[in-house]
Structure formats: structure tokens, C-alpha cells
Amino acid sequence: MVTPSHRREATAYLRTTYGVSERRACRVTGLPRATQRYRSVADPQHELRLRLRELATVRVRCGYRRLWLLLRREGYTVNHKRVYRLYPDEGLAIRTKTPRRRRSCRYRTERPQAGTPNEIWAMDFVSDALFNGQQFRALTIVDCHSRESLAVVPRVGFRAFNVVDVLEQLRAEHGVPKTIRCDNGPEFAGQVLDQWAYFQHVELDFSRPGKPTDCDDAGAAGPV
Incomplete structure (x- = not known):
């Protein structure tokens, strides 16, 4: 089975070696032109989302405003409105009702053991x-x-x-x-x-x- 990445390589080879147009090279390889032109876009907020989840895991009682303040302390240039939007997207919104005990394990991963004194x-x-x-x-x-x-x-x-x-x-x-x-x-x-x-x-x-x-x-x- 020929994957899109292989077709993209074949298309680039035809264009470089034989000087054919992108349209004709894509027709020969069977690659849609939209796929040929697609460029993956990394989430610019990936690092911020990751750190927000880490802080929320440790500070289980903190809401988004407190977490925003902690992020600012660490040097993140982010306003509270963005944290407010990311907060529910990451599933961090605190419930107004007391969660059942069976759900409490979702707040924390396994704790690491101390490797040295005073750690x-x-x-x-x-x-x-x-x-x-x-x-x-x-x-x-x-x-x-x-x-x-x-x-x-x-x-x-x-x-x-x-x-x-x-x-x-x-x-x-x-x-x-x-x-x-x-x-x-x-x-x-x-x-x-x-x-x-x-x-x-x-x-x-x-x-x-x-x-x-x-x-x-x-x-x-x-x-x-």
C-alpha cells in the first residue's frame, strides 16, 4: 500500500528530475494537490497546555485565575482570558458538586519516591x-x-x-x-x-x- 508520504516523495522526484508541473506530477502519482500542499501546523499553545495540566494536577484546589497567576510567575506571557479558554478544554474545570470518591483518582498520578535525603x-x-x-x-x-x-x-x-x-x-x-x-x-x-x-x-x-x-x-x- 502506497502511503501519502510515499506519493509526495514520488511527486517531488518527478518535478525535480523531469521538470513537470505540480498538477501533472500529482496526476501521475495519484496524489491530491491539497495533500501535496498540506503543511502540518504545530499547536503554538502546546507547551502552555502541558504546563497548565501539570499545575492543575498538583494544585487541585486552584481555579483558572490562580493557575494563571502561577503561570505568570514562571514567565509565561499569557493573559487570564486565554487560560480561561484553555481551562475547560483540558478538562480542568472544577465541579460545583462534590465528586464521587471513585473519581478522585483522576486528580493525581502515582507519586515518585524520594531518592535522597532532603529531597x-x-x-x-x-x-x-x-x-x-x-x-x-x-x-x-x-x-x-x-x-x-x-x-x-x-x-x-x-x-x-x-x-x-x-x-x-x-x-x-x-x-x-x-x-x-x-x-x-x-x-x-x-x-x-x-x-x-x-x-x-x-x-x-x-x-x-x-x-x-x-x-x-x-x-x-x-x-x-
Whole structure:
């Protein structure tokens, strides 16, 4: 079976060797002139679409405006209207109703394993109570490769800036990892931690909706 690419080569050979016109060469080879003149056009937004999907996979709670801001931070010269158009085209529109649990796996691919120490950290909260019944939480941070407990910090109330304070202390002692795994709680998913991670070049890897076990590495530190 002769493919169009073979016919196109034969057409080019006839024109080059015998000097015949394009019309006559196409008639001899049986190649439609439209096929002969066709030139594939690469999608100029392919790279943008790819990066948009990657960001949406990690930032599962972000809408198109937040993803547009992240793209701008990375140097993409794109306005929010284009991201708004691409967002549903890539199947990224967030449903207004809570998705069924069987659909949660679509938000994330398999997580890579930490290959070296200080590459991936995991952080989470554990809850406990004092002898008088006072409830408190402890922020636990674990190195996913060495299993070392980097921090167990108890507080009666935690805010996002308290989490950043702990990370700043660890940065002074250990540096920063490439990735920090955490859940979608308000202390982690807000703009305070996002801004810190951006300036420290740290990727925040959020757990899947309804899958708190994604942060079991940090929870393994246990209650204090």
C-alpha cells in the first residue's frame, strides 16, 4: 500500500528530475494537490497546555485565575482570558458538586519516591489533649527518604504563618527540599505558604481530595 508520504516523495522526484508541473506530477502519482500542499501546523499553545495540566494536577484546589497567576510567575506571557479558554478544554474545570470518591483518582498520578535525603518532606497535623482536657495540635514534618522527624511543634492554635515560621527554622538548619507533601487544610493551601514556597523554589504536593493517607509519612511521627 502506497502511503501519502510515499506519493509526495514520488511527486517531488518527478518535478525535480523531469521538470513537470505540480498538477501533472500529482496526476501521475495519484496524489491530491491539497495533500501535496498540506503543511502540518504545530499547536503554538502546546507547551502552555502541558504546563497548565501539570499545575492543575498538583494544585487541585486552584481555579483558572490562580493557575494563571502561577503561570505568570514562571514567565509565561499569557493573559487570564486565554487560560480561561484553555481551562475547560483540558478538562480542568472544577465541579460545583462534590465528586464521587471513585473519581478522585483522576486528580493525581502515582507519586515518585524520594531518592535522597532532603529531597521530599511530608508535613501534617496530629491532635492530642493535655491532662486538663485542653486540646492542641502538633505540626509534624518528616524526611520521606531518611524517615527522620525534622520537627514536632505543638500549639493550641495553628495559623499559616506559624507553619512558615517552623519551615524557616528548618531552612536555617537543613536547607529546603524540592517538594513538600501536605494535605489541603487551610494552614497549607492558603497564599501565605504558597508565597513562601514560591520564593524558596519548593513545590507543594497536595494530597488528593478524600485521601488523607497521602500524608501518612508525616502522620507517622505520631502524637507528642
